[in-house]
Structures are given as structure tokens and as C-alpha cells.
Amino acid sequence: MTRVEVGLGDRAYPIEIGAGLLSQAGERLAGTVRGNKILIVTNAIVNNLWGEKLRQSLKKAGFSVATKEIPDGEDHKRIETVAALYDACVEARLNRTSAVVALGGGIVGDVAGFLAATYMRGIDFVQVPTTLLSQVDSSVGGKVGVNHREGKNLIGAFYQPKRVIIDTDTLSTLPAREVRAGYGEVIKTALLGDPALFAFLETSGADVLRLDAAALRRVVADCCRTKAGVVEQDERESGLRAILNLGHTFGHALETLTGYQTYRHGEAVAVGLIAACRLAEFVLGLPETVTSRVRNLVKAAGLPAHFPAFPAEDWRKALAMDKKNRDDQVTFILPGAIGQCRVLTDVSLGLALQVIEEIQGVCDGSDEPAEVR
Numbered sequence: 001m002t003r004v005e006v007g008l009g010d011r012a013y014p015i016e017i018g019a020g021l022l023s024q025a026g027e028r029l030a031g032t033v034r035g036n037k038i039l040i041v042t043n044a045i046v047n048n049l050w051g052e053k054l055r056q057s058l059k060k061a062g063f064s065v066a067t068k069e070i071p072d073g074e075d076h077k078r079i080e081t082v083a084a085l086y087d088a089c090v091e092a093r094l095n096r097t098s099a100v101v102a103l104g105g106g107i108v109g110d111v112a113g114f115l116a117a118t119y120m121r122g123i124d125f126v127q128v129p130t131t132l133l134s135q136v137d138s139s140v141g142g143k144v145g146v147n148h149r150e151g152k153n154l155i156g157a158f159y160q161p162k163r164v165i166i167d168t169d170t171l172s173t174l175p176a177r178e179v180r181a182g183y184g185e186v187i188k189t190a191l192l193g194d195p196a197l198f199a200f201l202e203t204s205g206a207d208v209l210r211l212d213a214a215a216l217r218r219v220v221a222d223c224c225r226t227k228a229g230v231v232e233q234d235e236r237e238s239g240l241r242a243i244l245n246l247g248h249t250f251g252h253a254l255e256t257l258t259g260y261q262t263y264r265h266g267e268a269v270a271v272g273l274i275a276a277c278r279l280a281e282f283v284l285g286l287p288e289t290v291t292s293r294v295r296n297l298v299k300a301a302g303l304p305a306h307f308p309a310f311p312a313e314d315w316r317k318a319l320a321m322d323k324k325n326r327d328d329q330v331t332f333i334l335p336g337a338i339g340q341c342r343v344l345t346d347v348s349l350g351l352a353l354q355v356i357e358e359i360q361g362v363c364d365g366s367d368e369p370a371e372v373r
């Protein structure tokens with residue numbers, strides 16, 4: 001087992017990474033959460049595949065367990081879903097010493113975390129992520145929340161989990177498209193802060209995508225370590241943490257423009273990374289070779305490398321809703337080199353729209369998500 005610490009003082013917690021950890025969840029949570037009542041938040045797909053294993057382990061350790069499923073899909077990451085969960089908490093008579101355990105991908109984790117942050121003004125929260133994306137990114141760092149139709153994650157909180165238990169075996173049932181989407185965030189993490197990981201992806205990315213155990217262990221641990229290092233320095237995104245948003249200014253706008261239905265989050269981030277590199281060529285003098293290397297990783301994984309066409313005015317409106325913006329200025333995270341990036345608040349929006357036009361202009365449809373081909 002690999003253990004990564006998130007050093008946040010009285011909110012510090014461990015991330016435990018290994019095969020088969022789900023069946024040890026009960027003993028691991030025994031000293032972690034305050035009371036003995038747990039609500040597992042999950043969805044039908046994950047519950048059918050992995051729910052019973054988690055429940056058995058928790059019950060064996062003496063916990064009383066209730067389970068509530070939420071509907072699957074990004075369009076259910078919304079406030080009405082949280083409202084239904086409040087009812088479930090009341091029905092299960094959860095109190096201030098009870099805990100919410102998120103079993104699922106980033107959507108379950110973000111929604112369940114927001115529930116835990118707000119029910120009775122905050123109860124214990126544990127992340128048990130089951131997608132590659134949630135294991136390398138969303139289960140760590142405490143960003144929880146839901147979307148608004150006008151913008152991604154507009155409603156939310158910073159609320160750290162008490163523990164993150166990553167059972168890499170759960171990825172064995174993950175559809176290939178979801179593995180690829182998670183890989184989008186892996187490329188992001190490598191590009192923003194880990195040149196050795198970037199080089200590893202260039203030589204061994206295919207091993208990660210076919211879920212080779214050793215490659216997977218390395219990538220999950222490396223990504224958690226990089227993210228923990230950033231979060232430790234700037235938990236609530238007053239500055240540095242925004243680098244974790246590399247590719248997201250474009251990616252979130254794309255998700256909003258397509259109604260959260262067409263692209264997986266990691267897919268939107270992947271094409272957003274290419275746009276960020278292109279923009280960085282103009283703004284920071286990023287060598288074109290870096291953009292090519294990023295594009296190669298994106299394309300080799302079967303992730304989208306082009307934007308679909310939308311009028312510039314629609315892009316402008318979507319970009320204007322980004323939470324990183326200051327007054328009327330859109331903020332961009334741009335790479336200066338592999339492993340380094342900067343938060344910029346003075347980039348010309350016109351230039352960004354030009355890059356978008358270029359990236360949507362060459363689209364031949366071949367790398368769009370299967371559902372829109």
C-alpha cells in the first residue's frame with residue numbers, strides 16, 4: 001500500500017492507495033470517523049458492482065450503514081440531487097457524529113462532499129473513489145459542490161475528507177471511455193507539475209490506459225502527491241491552487257456550452273490543455289514542440305483534440321462565468337514549460353477566442369466523443 005499525506009494541520013488526512021483496500025475500509029475508518037452511523041452515497045452502477053464489499057467491511061467493523069443512490073451523469077450534479085440526499089440523511093437519522101462515505105466517481109464525490117459540508121453544518125466525510133479521474137484528482141483537496149446550468153461548479157465549498165481510500169481494483173470494471181477521461185487529468189497533472197510523470201506517459205501511457213497494475217499505482221500516487229503538495233500550500237485557492245485548473249478555463253466553458261451532456265469532464269480538460277498550450281505559445285513563448293507533445297498524448301489516448309464549433313459570443317459568455325475571473329478579466333492558467341505553469345489575469349480574450357477558432361476550425365470530427373460522431 002502507498003500512503004500520501006495531505007498536511008493541512010487539524011484538517012490533515014491520509015490518502016491510502018492499493019489493491020483490495022475496499023474490504024479493509026471498516027477497520028481503516030474505525031479510528032477516523034467520530035460516530036458509528038454511516039451513509040454511503042453512490043449510484044446504481046457502482047453500488048451493484050462494489051457497494052456490497054464496502055458495506056460488509058463497514059458492518060464487520062461495527063458501523064450501522066445506510067445507502068443512498070443518486071442518478072448517474074453530470075447533468076445530475078445539481079442542487080436538486082443534494083436536496084434529495086438531505087431527506088435521506090434525515091430519514092436515516094444522521095446526527096453530528098455520523099459520516100458520509102462517497103463511493104463512486106467525481107460526481108458522487110463532489111455531491112456527497114457538499115452534502116457532508118452542509119448537513120448539520122458539517123459532518124465527517126470520507127472519499128472512496130472508483131474512477132481513474134477521482135483516484136488521481138477529485139477525491140483529494142476538498143473541492144465539493146454542484147453545477148449551475150450557467151456554469152460548472154458554481155455552488156460549492158472547500159471541505160476536506162477525513163480519509164481517502166483508493167482501491168485500484170475498482171478500476172477493473174470501469175468502461176474504457178472513463179479510463180481515457182481520467183487520463184486527461186493525469187496529463188494535466190504531469191504538465192502542470194511533474195516532468196518525470198510526463199516523460200513516463202510518453203513512454204508508458206498505453207500501460208496506464210490498459211490498467212497495468214504497476215503503471216497505475218505509480219500514476220495514482222504521483223498525481224495524488226502533486227495535488228496534495230499544491231493543496232497544502234493554498235487550500236482555498238487564493239493563488240497557487242488555481243494551477244490545478246490548467247486546461248479548465250476552456251474545458252469548463254465547453255462543458256457548459258454542451259449542457260454537461262456531450263463531454264466527460266476529463267475529455268473537455270484534454271482539449272482544453274491543447275488550447276492552453278497554443279495560447280501559451282503566443283503569451284509565454286512556449287515552444288511549439290511542447291504543444292505537439294501534449295497533443296500527441298491527448299490523441300494517443302483517444303481523447304478529443306478539437307473543439308466543436310460555437311459562435312465566439314457563446315464562448316465569450318461561457319468563459320465569463322469562470323470562477324477564477326477577476327472583475328471582467330478572464331483568468332487563464334498557461335504552461336511555460338513541462339512541469340511549470342502560471343496563473344495569468346491579463347491575457348487578451350480576443351487572442352483566446354482566436355485560439356478557440358483555430359482549434360475548432362480544423363475539426364474533422366474524427367476525435368470527437370463517440371456519442372457526437
Ligand SMILES: NC(=O)c1ccc[n+]([C@@H]2O[C@H](COP(=O)([O-])OP(=O)(O)OC[C@H]3O[C@@H](n4cnc5c(N)ncnc54)[C@H](O)[C@@H]3O)[C@@H](O)[C@H]2O)c1
Nearest residue numbers: 045105106107108130131133134137138143170173174265
Ligand atoms: N473536486 C475536484 O477536485 C474535482 C476534480 C476533478 C473533477 N471533478 C469533477 O468530477 C466529475 C467527473 O468525475 P468522473 O470522471 O469520475 O465521472 P463520474 O463520476 O460520472 O463517473 C464516470 C462513470 O463511471 C461510472 N463508474 C464509476 N466507478 C465505476 C467503476 N468502478 N466501474 C464501472 N463504472 C464506474 C459512473 O457511474 C459514471 O457513469 C466532474 O463533475 C468534475 O467536475 C472534481
Ligand SMILES: O=C(O)C(=O)C[C@@H](O)[C@H](O)[C@H](O)COP(=O)(O)O
Nearest residue numbers: 137141143152153241244245248323
Ligand atoms: O482541485 C482543484 O483545485 C482543481 O482545480 C481540480 C480540477 O481538476 C477540478 O475539475 C475542480 O473541480 C475544478 O474546480 P473549479 O473550482 O474550477 O470548479
Ligand SMILES: [Zn+2]
Nearest residue numbers: 185248265269
Ligand atoms: Zn478537473
